[in-house]
Amino acid sequence: MNSELNSKASGHVALDELFQTKGYTDYKWINPKEIIVSQWARIKCMFGCGKYGNNSSCPPNVPSVAECEKFFHEYSDAVIFRYQKKVDKPGDRHKWSRKVNSDLLKLERAVFFSNYPKAFLFFMDSCSICAECTGERVTCKEPRLSRPSPEAFAVDVFSTVRRFGFPIEVLSDYSQAMNRFSFLMIQ
Numbered sequence: 001m002n003s004e005l006n007s008k009a010s011g012h013v014a015l016d017e018l019f020q021t022k023g024y025t026d027y028k029w030i031n032p033k034e035i036i037v038s039q040w041a042r043i044k045c046m047f048g049c050g051k052y053g054n055n056s057s058c059p060p061n062v063p064s065v066a067e068c069e070k071f072f073h074e075y076s077d078a079v080i081f082r083y084q085k086k087v088d089k090p091g092d093r094h095k096w097s098r099k100v101n102s103d104l105l106k107l108e109r110a111v112f113f114s115n116y117p118k119a120f121l122f123f124m125d126s127c128s129i130c131a132e133c134t135g136e137r138v139t140c141k142e143p144r145l146s147r148p149s150p151e152a153f154a155v156d157v158f159s160t161v162r163r164f165g166f167p168i169e170v171l172s173d174y175s176q177a178m179n180r181f182s183f184l185m186i187q
Helices: 002-021 039-046 065-073 090-112 157-163
Strands: 027-030 077-085 120-122 178-186
Touching (some): 077 090, 077 157, 090 120
Antiparallel strands (some): 027 077, 077 178, 120 178
């Protein structure tokens, strides 16, 4: 057991160094079994998000809520990355998200090549790799790059990140800075 803990700690140190060299400094290691998966998060996607049915990485193109919860329980480690940004107008968020998500894919690949073959990333926003999404997984133009957001996998992001001490609030206007979060699953 002690050698397992030492191995895990040394793995964290190596990945911490990788994160730092890639410019990621605002993050926390978590137990993925403590990620809160909720039916309400999926319902909110279905009734409240314009991406529902129009994005190959959003519902209904993702597993059921029960399957999503099971997925998180298959991992031993996860990292929550926090991004803070203030935008002048709503459309500015999407350009910023596309850039952050693109950089996150490079990080996921680097973690994969650091001997973590099960590394899996959840974007901080809906997938926007392509300028126009086909809306279906089977016709996705970039299936190797496409990733879901935590919300698409029924993650109650508000409760989960608060559980780990991150600030998050519902914003009332664009003069306020957003707190966005991505999750990187590691085994």
